[in-house]
Amino acid sequence: xxxxxxxxxxxxxxxxxxxxxxxxxxxxxxxxxxxxxxxxxxxxxxxxxxxxxxxxxxxxxxxxxxxxxxxxxxxxxxxxxxxxxxxxxxxxxxxxxxxxxxxxxxxxxxxxxxxxxxxxxxxxxxxxxxxxxxxxxxxxxxxxxxxxxxxxxxxxxxxxxxxxxxxxxxxxxxxxxxxxxxxxxxxxxxxxxxxxxxxxxxxxxxxxxxxxxxxxxxxxxxxxxxxxxxxxxxxxxxxxxxxxxxxxxxxxxxxxxxxxxxxxxxxxxxxxxxxxxxxxxxxxxxxxxxx
Numbered sequence: 001x002x003x004x005x006x007x008x009x010x011x012x013x014x015x016x017x018x019x020x021x022x023x024x025x026x027x028x029x030x031x032x033x034x035x036x037x038x039x040x041x042x043x044x045x046x047x048x049x050x051x052x053x054x055x056x057x058x059x060x061x062x063x064x065x066x067x068x069x070x071x072x073x074x075x076x077x078x079x080x081x082x083x084x085x086x087x088x089x090x091x092x093x094x095x096x097x098x099x100x101x102x103x104x105x106x107x108x109x110x111x112x113x114x115x116x117x118x119x120x121x122x123x124x125x126x127x128x129x130x131x132x133x134x135x136x137x138x139x140x141x142x143x144x145x146x147x148x149x150x151x152x153x154x155x156x157x158x159x160x161x162x163x164x165x166x167x168x169x170x171x172x173x174x175x176x177x178x179x180x181x182x183x184x185x186x187x188x189x190x191x192x193x194x195x196x197x198x199x200x201x202x203x204x205x206x207x208x209x210x211x212x213x214x215x216x217x218x219x220x221x222x223x224x225x226x227x228x229x230x231x232x233x234x235x236x237x238x239x240x241x242x243x244x245x246x247x248x249x250x251x252x253x254x255x256x257x258x259x260x261x262x263x264x265x266x267x268x269x270x271x272x273x274x275x276x277x278x279x280x281x282x283x284x285x286x287x288x289x290x291x
Contacts, residue, residue, distance in 0.1 A: 001160045002225040008086035009093060011109050016116040081145045082114060088164045089141075092171045095218045099280070110134070110174040112141040112167070132166050134173035136182050141170040157240045159233030161226065165212055165271075166237070172211030175280070176204065198260050202243075203285040205261040206270040209238060210283035213274025221278070231275070238267040266291055 089112050100107040113119065119126045122137035128144035135142065143166075151166070152158040176182045185200055192200070216234065220226045239245065242264025244254045261267070270291070274283055285291050 001164065001227060001230050003084060003087045003160065006087045006223075006225070007090045007094075008083060009090035009112070011093070011111050012082075012086045012089055013111060013113045014082060015113055015119055081148065084160065084163070085112065085114060085143070085145070085167065088167045089171070091219050091223070092168060092215055095215050095222070096171075096175070099218065108139070108178060110139050110141055110171060112143065114143060114145060116144055116146070132170050134170045134177075136173070136177040139174060139177065141167065141174065143167070143170075151237065155237075155240050157233070157237035159230070159237075161216075161230035162233040162237035165216070165234040168212035168215045169208050171215070172208030173204075175211055176208065181207070181286075195257050198258060200286075201260040202262045202266070203288075203291060206266055206291055207283050207285040209262075209267050210270040210274035210285065211280065213271040213276075214278055214280055214283065215274075216271075217275040217278045235268050235271060238271050239264040242267050262291065 093107075093109050097107040097109075115126070115128075117128055119142060121135045121140065121142060123135040126133060126135075126142045128146060131147050131150075132141065132143040134140070147166075148163050151162060173182070181204065185204055188200060189197060212234075216226075216231065241261070243259040243261050244256075244263045247254045247258075256263075262270075270283070270285065274280075277283075
């Protein structure tokens with residue numbers, strides 16, 4: 001991926017030197033999620049492109065209340081990992097701004113906040129162990145860059161485009177927030193069974209994977225900056241963090257009815273669908289008879 005020298009987003013905040021982690025914490029017990037469920041949720045959140053706030057039932061963004069965030073720190077401005085994140089976010093801004101403009105709409109850009117350890121958010125306190133996540137209440141993507149080491153060394157998904165896919169997936173959740181999909185899912189919470197809620201969560205996550213694929217395809221058509229093997233890196237990452245693969249790795253068995261993000265095959269399939277179609281309309285997982 002030829003990312004050096006590309007535009008860097010001005011919507012990235014560096015909180016690594018601000019002493020975060022002073023929020024009141026994630027209210028993970030407030031929605032009837034048992035200890036076992038919390039363990040599974042955090043394990044799943046330790047993987048690529050997963051929104052832990054969704055898993056923990058905080059998708060409405062009201063769980064943590066407003067949080068006071070420390071100002072951004074620019075002491076790591078030349079850190080290659082930090083600059084990479086800024087370049088990828090900038091490209092999502094370019095792609096989605098142009099896409100929305102073609103429909104006569106304005107794209108509201110998210111912020112991306114880089115933190116270390118823990119960080120207060122409008123959805124509660126985010127922890128590095130959760131992996132990257134998106135908070136709909138403050139329209140921010142949160143990421144501890146140490147996750148990219150975990151992605152490479154422990155999850156078997158190396159490569160810069162695998163990392164770009166992580167960011168694009170979380171921006172996909174931002175698109176869902178703008179489109180009202182997030183709110184519709186949260187309105188169903190408590191009205192349907194746990195199994196039905198899990199199935200809806202899978203569709204939400206697979207749609208974010210598809211959105212990431214749409215971005216990848218449109219970005220490549222515009223810039224031609226991807227190199228041989230980049231797309232394969234993203235699909236390998238999607239495969240490595242399917243619910244079935246994670247469950248086999250953690251507990252040695254697979255429980256399909258507990259899936260919240262989709263199987264490896266599903267995640268790869270929906271990413272490819274978005275990549276090939278180049279259109280968000282191709283990503284309607286909720287109307288699809290089979291995901």
